[in-house]
Amino acid sequence: MLPERMINLLILGLLLAVPLVALAMDEPFIITLATKAAVLAVAGVGLNLALGQGGLVSFGHAAYFGVGGYAMGILASHAQSYTPLMEAPFLIEGTKSMLVIWLVAIVASALVALLVGALSLRTSGVYFIMVTLAFGQMLYYFAISWPAYGGEDGLSIYVRNGFPGLNTLDPIQFFGLCFAVLLIVLFAVNLLNKSPFGLALNGAHQNEERARTVGINVYRLRLTAFVISGAITGLAGALFADLNRFVSPTMFSWQTSGEIMVFIILGGVARLCGPVAGAAVYILLEHVLGGLSEYWHIYLGAILLFVVLFAKGGLVGGLSRREVRHAG
């Protein structure tokens, strides 16, 4: 039994150590796997803010992941073909700059989360799950049926976007960038969780009636959390698209929403680094089990079932002593 802070350091230390060792052993593929884990962890940390801290079981976070991905795909594809996004009423050009892309991804996914959240948060419980799932599916079908950006086939970007002072095509440099983003996001979410906002959010999760009674506008509070959560997941989507240099409607699919949720449950709900551990374990399972059998999802399903039924705290919960309330 360890204090959670120690476990967090351990998780992040491991995630940093693996690619460094891989670099020394000249195994670029492992660095890419670690990068994927770091990027997916960002998506999980985003969802965990709504799901763990706020108790909002969103089964539609693929929507923001996808919007972030397409923000990158659309901007970069215009830059790559030297055609402007639009000319009238004012000129908007594509870009290959990650910083601009990230900003657009965050703003766009926050806007979508604002719309979806404003509607979904009128409901609660099972309705909320079904409604978020449905809106995610809506964007999936939209991405498939809109032919301008590849439709069902998606978009390929030939060269990874640039970041000032880095060669992003070098696996270890790109990993470092993604890891730094993950650290910044973790730091910000940790601050947020401990702020009056985060405490109120958690309070409304534990007892909505009581939060209302002390004068908290629960709807506005949850909507704010939902938008921030969506924006973080959108940023992860932009990074994920850059990692693969490819975006497709799959990023919007309900399976993606499910996977982001699985990271959280494997790592531990409402734990700061739970999604990081969960994403890393997921990538490890995908790599190891996927190598053993084409049908590795059967094993993943069995493991997930076991964790949900018998080991509720996930990885971090199993190692840590601090109890946290589970989302309801």
Next chain:
Amino acid sequence: MSIILLIEQILNGLQFGVMLFLMAAGLTLIFGVMGLINLAHGSLYMIGAFAAAAGAAATGSFVLGLIAALTSAALFGALIELTVIRRLYARDHLDQVLATFALILIFSEATRWVFGSFPLFLDTPAFLSGTVTLPGGILYSKYRLAIILIGLAVAVGLFLLISRTRVGMRIRAGENDREMIGALGVDISVLYTMVFALGAALAGLSGALVGAIQSVEVGMGEPVLILAFVVIVIGGIGSIKGALAGAILVGLTDTLGRTLLPVLFASFMDPSAATTVGSALASMLIYILMAGVLLFKPTGLFGSA
């Protein structure tokens, strides 16, 4: 667009709606009685379709295939209720979502393992192939018409089962107060398994009937599951009447939207752009409908608060 084509599309919409009803009825029943959100309902739909295709291929009889679909979906339903689902009744919705998501992964991959990745095909039976002439000289597929009639018959049967029989009385009592009916001597766990198997059989029936129109493949269940969720959100959870109304509404909106929107847009845009915008909007129409219902009646058309 001719009026005959329009009527044909309305019938197609009805047929789609009736299919959605079979899915949504099971989901809403299971939620109403056990308070459980079951994502694996789409897997039971898929199991029904595969059992029908395999059964019909082995015996050469569509009806036997249909029976195989009903029994295997009900059996798998009872099996997962006994092993996994009943551990989830006391859990929160997040656990239910994740555990049933795990079941989807297991069922989908196991089906892929047994049947391979290629889709199977189920032929419509000889006595239902071809078309029938409806009043007004409209030619319509016999099979699709049969689906509409079967679906409506199931709706009536379900309504009678719940409002007129002893089992139905227990189901309604279970929705109101599960502890009390346990105290009155009803074996709740048997009732729960029965309700779950009934819902599973309805999903299996739906999958088998659709299997003859579309290809039978892994992953066919989840898009329908999500549409059934939209139906439930529109109709109101726990209400069979709401499920029927919601399903018909969604079926008609989706089918007519796909036919009419491109035509509508073509009246003031150039044809290729109209097709693009029209079909993209049509694919989102039912979700826009759902958003509208959420704005004005968040508990659904027939739901209580």
